[in-house]
Amino acid sequence: xxxxxxxxxxxxxxxxxxxxxxxxxxxxxxxxxxxxxxxxxxxxxxxxxxxxxxxxxxxxxxxxxxxxxxxxxxxxxxxxxxxxxxxxxxxxxxxxxxxxxxxxxxxxxxxxxxxxxxxxxxxxxxxxxxxxxxxxxxxxxxxxxxxxxxxxxxxxxxxxxxxxxxxxxxxxxxxxxxxxxxxxxxxxxxxxxxxxxxxxxxxxxxxxxxxxxxxxxxxxxxxxxxxxxxxxxxxxxxxxxxxxxxxxxxxxxxxxxxxxxxxxxx
Amino acid sequence: xxxxxxxxxxxxxxxxxxxxxxxxxxxxxxxxxxxxxxxxxxxxxxxxxxxxxxxxxxxxxxxxxxxxxxxxxxxxxxxxxxxxxxxxxxxxxxxxxxxxxxxxxxxxxxxxxxxxxxxxxxxxxxxxxxxxxxxxxxxxxxxxxxxxxxxxxxxxxxxxxxxxxxxxxxxxxxxxxxxxxxxxxxxxxxxxxxxxxxxxxxxxxxxxxxxxxxxxxxxxxxxxxxxxxxxxxxxxxxxxxxxxxxxxxxxxxxxxxxxxxxxxxxxxxxxxxxxxxxxxxxxx
Numbered sequence: 129x130x131x132x133x134x135x136x137x138x139x140x141x142x143x144x145x146x147x148x149x150x151x152x153x154x155x156x157x158x159x160x161x162x163x164x165x166x167x168x169x170x171x172x173x174x175x176x177x178x179x180x181x182x183x184x185x186x187x188x189x190x191x192x193x194x195x196x197x198x199x200x201x202x203x204x205x206x207x208x209x210x211x212x213x214x215x216x217x218x219x220x221x222x223x224x225x226x227x228x229x230x231x232x233x234x235x236x237x238x239x240x241x242x243x244x245x246x247x248x249x250x251x252x253x254x255x256x257x258x259x260x261x262x263x264x265x266x267x268x269x270x271x272x273x274x275x276x277x278x279x280x281x282x283x284x285x286x287x288x289x290x291x292x293x294x295x296x297x298x299x300x301x302x303x304x305x306x307x308x309x310x311x312x313x314x315x316x317x318x319x320x321x322x323x324x325x326x327x328x329x330x331x332x333x334x335x336x337x338x339x340x341x342x343x344x345x346x347x348x349x350x351x352x353x354x355x356x357x358x359x360x361x362x363x364x365x366x367x368x369x370x371x372x373x374x375x376x377x378x379x380x381x382x383x384x385x386x387x388x389x390x391x392x393x394x
Numbered sequence: 395x396x397x398x399x400x401x402x403x404x405x406x407x408x409x410x411x412x413x414x415x416x417x418x419x420x421x422x423x424x425x426x427x428x429x430x431x432x433x434x435x436x437x438x439x440x441x442x443x444x445x446x447x448x449x450x451x452x453x454x455x456x457x458x459x460x461x462x463x464x465x466x467x468x469x470x471x472x473x474x475x476x477x478x479x480x481x482x483x484x485x486x487x488x489x490x491x492x493x494x495x496x497x498x499x500x501x502x503x504x505x506x507x508x509x510x511x512x513x514x515x516x517x518x519x520x521x522x523x524x525x526x527x528x529x530x531x532x533x534x535x536x537x538x539x540x541x542x543x544x545x546x547x548x549x550x551x552x553x554x555x556x557x558x559x560x561x562x563x564x565x566x567x568x569x570x571x572x573x574x575x576x577x578x579x580x581x582x583x584x585x586x587x588x589x590x591x592x593x594x595x596x597x598x599x600x601x602x603x604x605x606x607x608x609x610x611x612x613x614x615x616x617x618x619x620x621x622x623x624x625x626x627x628x629x630x631x632x633x634x635x636x637x638x639x640x641x642x643x644x645x646x647x648x649x650x651x652x653x654x655x656x657x658x659x660x661x662x663x664x665x666x667x668x669x670x671x672x673x674x675x676x677x678x
Binding site: 267 | 487546570578636644
């Protein structure tokens with residue numbers, strides 16, 4: 129299911145235009161990170177894709193569907209969205225019920241709901257916390273719970289808004305493993321992130337937004353090397369890019385392992 | 395001799411209704427003007443330590459407490475919260491929870507703490523205006539705090555606390571919602587604050603690269619206990635940080651791989667960009 133965004137403009141009111149003439153084609157199975165400064169329009173773009181917002185101008189197509197013509201509930205069948213702030217998303221009184229809610233509403237059988245829920249909770253490591261109240265979890269775990277709630281819906285497209293915020297290294301690895309698993313399943317993964325080391329390690333394509341416009345779109349290995357362009361969007365390159373450039377070496381490495389391998393082959 | 399601002403001795407705490415200790419047997423002395431980075435996996439007790447150092451424990455969060463807890467040379471439990479409020483300030487992890495909700499505009503939100511401390515009107519206006527400028531909130535001064543983006547709300551949460559000019563500032567993941575440039579500005583302004591004043595800062599963060607640059611001392615908290623403390627390079631290169639879930643900077647990780655691949659002995663592992671460039675120069 130491809131995402132096709134044409135000439136998308138979104139104005140919140142007469143003074144605030146969050147997106148201006150955005151064109152993006154995201155083929156099925158793409159693994160894409162959207163980066164840029166606060167207020168660049170990243171979350172607005174994500175909410176356009178999942179239909180929470182409708183275009184002021186332009187069109188957003190998900191496969192053969194046009195988001196302007198569908199309710200967010202219908203779009204939720206194809207697009208799962210984990211909010212930046214998990215507390216805007218969580219409402220059930222038990223962890224397990226929070227995760228079950230999505231697949232139940234998508235009409236899956238009770239056996240499927242149970243399986244999807246168990247697998248999603250195991251993927252984020254919350255399988256032992258099923259009976260807890262979501263607000264008895266730490267913020268980092270509430271964030272993981274909001275990801276599990278999206279995973280359980282088995283949508284072909286998933287959007288994670290700042291998934292690594294407040295997470296320790298172990299949890300970031302866990303989220304990375306989830307992304308790799310989703311990629312292997314051929315699902316489209318979109319993240320919004322300020323964590324450039326995370327983007328470099330797990331995402332092949334990077335889109336840079338600045339003041340509502342796309343200023344770069346391409347392979348991570350190319351976009352994340354453009355230090356001057358990134359600076360105009362308040363983005364600092366990943367640590368390994370800064371290290372390579374500090375050594376006068378024009379090489380992109382997404383992970384320390386890639387960095388060392390390239391260094392040894394140099 | 396530098397004054398000790400905060401002192402915890404054999405300090406343990408469990409929240410009311412919880413059977414487990416969130417932090418235990420903590421022995422920690424914080425000197426005036428220090429910038430201490432606190433690291434640890436999720437659930438290690440970092441925020442609880444922040445609450446103990448700010449006086450929220452025992453004045454706001456109740457529970458079972460043992461050991462000794464002193465702030466500014468006085469027993470915390472014996473010092474009224476109103477007195478502590480003027481001297482300690484804490485920015486909590488989730489900025490959405492920090493906004494008071496008691497005021498209608500960004501400007502009023504920044505002034506709220508100062509009003510409660512009974513600050514003189516003229517001084518209050520001056521401090522509010524300076525703080526709004528410093529945190530790039532001046533153009534948003536008449537907006538509702540709830541209309542702001544996550545990053546803007548985080549700036550507001552920081553501004554509201556810093557306007558009160560606390561002697562001891564506790565920042566719990568203060569840049570989680572900020573873009574990298576915004577995060578850098580916050581870290582730099584906090585660093586400048588400790589360089590140019592006697593303000594003491596406890597900075598709880600997963601951003602190891604930044605702590606490596608700015609902290610005088612790093613404290614490692616795992617399962618409620620202090621498992622190490624010392625200078626950034628010494629602490630942040632310890633191999634135990636990986637299994638504890640804290641991780642390392644990308645510089646340290648790459649250098650660790652290089653060290654294990656090298657036949658000859660390698661210099662100390664790096665934690666900052668400059669150190670990493672020095673480490674890898676011979677490889678290029």
